[in-house]
Amino acid sequence: MNWRTSISQTINLVRVEIGKVLTSWSFFVLTLFTTGFFMGFLFSEYPQRFSTDYGIIRVLIGSKTSDEIIKFLSYYSMLQLRELLSSQLVLRLFSMTYMGFNGGIFAILLVILQTCGNIARDRAQGMLLLYFSKPILRSKLLMVRFASFVIPLFILVFALHTIPLMLLASYALIPNGILLECLPGLFSLVFIGTLILTAFLLAIGSITYLFSSLTDNPSLALLGSLLVTFVPTYIGAYTTDPGRSRMDLEACLLSLYTHVMKFTPEKHTFRIMPITWYNFPQPGMAAIMLLSAIILPLLLACIIVEIREFK
Amino acid sequence: MVEKGQAIIVEGLHYSYSKVKALDGISLSVPYGTVFALIGPNGAGKTTLVKILLGALKPKSGRVTVLGRDPRDIEAKAKIGFLPERVNLPGDWSALKFMSYIGYLCRLSRREARERSLDLLRWMGLEENAEDLIKSFSAGMKQRLLIAQSLINDPELLIYDEPTSNLDALGRHEVLEKIRELKEEGKTVFLSGHVLSEVEKVSDYVVIMSHGRVILEGELEKLKTRGLTNTFELKTNDLQRTEELLSGLNSVINIMRVRDHLEVEVKDSSQASKEIPRVLVEAGLELLRFNRVKRSLEEIFLKLLEEEEKR
Numbered sequence: 001m002n003w004r005t006s007i008s009q010t011i012n013l014v015r016v017e018i019g020k021v022l023t024s025w026s027f028f029v030l031t032l033f034t035t036g037f038f039m040g041f042l043f044s045e046y047p048q049r050f051s052t053d054y055g056i057i058r059v060l061i062g063s064k065t066s067d068e069i070i071k072f073l074s075y076y077s078m079l080q081l082r083e084l085l086s087s088q089l090v091l092r093l094f095s096m097t098y099m100g101f102n103g104g105i106f107a108i109l110l111v112i113l114q115t116c117g118n119i120a121r122d123r124a125q126g127m128l129l130l131y132f133s134k135p136i137l138r139s140k141l142l143m144v145r146f147a148s149f150v151i152p153l154f155i156l157v158f159a160l161h162t163i164p165l166m167l168l169a170s171y172a173l174i175p176n177g178i179l180l181e182c183l184p185g186l187f188s189l190v191f192i193g194t195l196i197l198t199a200f201l202l203a204i205g206s207i208t209y210l211f212s213s214l215t216d217n218p219s220l221a222l223l224g225s226l227l228v229t230f231v232p233t234y235i236g237a238y239t240t241d242p243g244r245s246r247m248d249l250e251a252c253l254l255s256l257y258t259h260v261m262k263f264t265p266e267k268h269t270f271r272i273m274p275i276t277w278y279n280f281p282q283p284g285m286a287a288i289m290l291l292s293a294i295i296l297p298l299l300l301a302c303i304i305v306e307i308r309e310f311k
Numbered sequence: 312m313v314e315k316g317q318a319i320i321v322e323g324l325h326y327s328y329s330k331v332k333a334l335d336g337i338s339l340s341v342p343y344g345t346v347f348a349l350i351g352p353n354g355a356g357k358t359t360l361v362k363i364l365l366g367a368l369k370p371k372s373g374r375v376t377v378l379g380r381d382p383r384d385i386e387a388k389a390k391i392g393f394l395p396e397r398v399n400l401p402g403d404w405s406a407l408k409f410m411s412y413i414g415y416l417c418r419l420s421r422r423e424a425r426e427r428s429l430d431l432l433r434w435m436g437l438e439e440n441a442e443d444l445i446k447s448f449s450a451g452m453k454q455r456l457l458i459a460q461s462l463i464n465d466p467e468l469l470i471y472d473e474p475t476s477n478l479d480a481l482g483r484h485e486v487l488e489k490i491r492e493l494k495e496e497g498k499t500v501f502l503s504g505h506v507l508s509e510v511e512k513v514s515d516y517v518v519i520m521s522h523g524r525v526i527l528e529g530e531l532e533k534l535k536t537r538g539l540t541n542t543f544e545l546k547t548n549d550l551q552r553t554e555e556l557l558s559g560l561n562s563v564i565n566i567m568r569v570r571d572h573l574e575v576e577v578k579d580s581s582q583a584s585k586e587i588p589r590v591l592v593e594a595g596l597e598l599l600r601f602n603r604v605k606r607s608l609e610e611i612f613l614k615l616l617e618e619e620e621k622r
Contacts, residue, residue, distance in 0.1 A: 005418050006418075008418075009416075009418050012415035012420075012424070013412075013415050013416070016408070016411070016412050023403075124399075125398060125399035125400075126395050126396075126397045126398035126399060127398060127399070127400075129362070129365070129367060129393075129395055129398075130393060130395050130398060130413075132365075132367060133365045133366075133388060133393040133395075133470075134388060134413065134416035134417050135385045135386070135388040135389035135416070135417060135418060135464075136416050136418075137385070141416075309367060
């Protein structure tokens, strides 16, 4: 098989798989919930916080040194990442948004529901044997399916996170006349935030995929994934801060990440910022953790399928 | 064993699940352009053999080549069409979408997959249902769709596991007709099943398996001669008189009246086939029917299984 045929095969399969994700009821329903949550956040709590940030902008712009503007942008973007990744955002939103529910839960449920049956259901229905009888590597088919899930998820996160944040940030920057200078930097940093948020959700998806490879029952994969995602988080939250354990349980794996990161040293650059209540993670370590959380379960899932389907 | 001209060669194949032997030294070969039937009761090891031929199971010992290659070889899979026994097709997909997906797995381009799918759906009488959801299909339509998908890559070898299971009489007839047409097109078909009366309608070769072993194999026509018995069925104008006359013959072992005729068991069938008509005609009786009783392949199969169980 030449590389062109292989690429064409991959593209065609990805196209069908994406269609499958986009037309599934769980994607539709949970996207609606997640969108509702983010819209609630953007139009209720976020402008209030943004006006505080705007005050910082004015201070920084008043000094008119480019270093300070860049420092602000770094702070600003990390603030977004930090808040999106931490349970603190969820805690605040939970109490402040009028909708009164945690949108992160829906995004996580979306990921788990989409991935729990990916291998298990096909095996139970006898489709896996049919698919694997075709001229395609087993691991390639599994990877194609996972990749096909990543694309709609990324688009969803991008649409809900990057675009609104950019629009609101631009709204604050236009009156100061520095929009054009700041926009590229701001966009790239917010975009990184999108990637990290997607990566978190993918890590959950990857863990669910691993459970799906272990069983013929999608419900068991769902249950296993929920247990692995929530229980350590709850324990972590309880041991570090018993008072918040209920909320942190809802924040799920994101808060597990926060609790793990509490043990990492603070990044010195941000100590000068008035955000001492935040514990910034080491970006390198965070990246390694995230990638490991995505890649290792995925590889294990491929190995398990190989062992189970080719005994 | 002559390898040239053999689509499948299996030699001394062993496979076991834990301590249970599924295949116990199976050897068989399938010539190109023939319909080869593998018959056996549930648990005989048929599906295990099919899975090995598809590269889904690894034999513990023995040799298997499919189209001159290792069954795990992707290029061998590219020339095989498979119809699984138990499968739950994706109900929320249209027949055309499912066919196209299988086409992509078989490395067809978008255009090729669509055109080939429509051709095959037309051939299977499903053209008008191409855009219908699979969940609206009857069992017979689903089976025809499965046959269609097995042909999407224009394979040289077709491996059909229980292709008529769960079908009504009409559905079975339709499927067998299609297999007959494929045979006429020169395809090699490997059929696995447990209803001999059905597969004998289309097969050239038959292998009967039980407890992981081959208990009978050969060309269908030759196997049918094994069904000849030492019993004659005869009808005359006076059954009472006939019975009296035949009971006096030394070659006759047993006479039984069955509805409007007699069944006469003899020691030597070739001698009796001449002696009985002579005696009856000399006695002035009119011989209305005189046939040698033949057991069907199904009866041979059941008798062999019975003997196998007694061992």
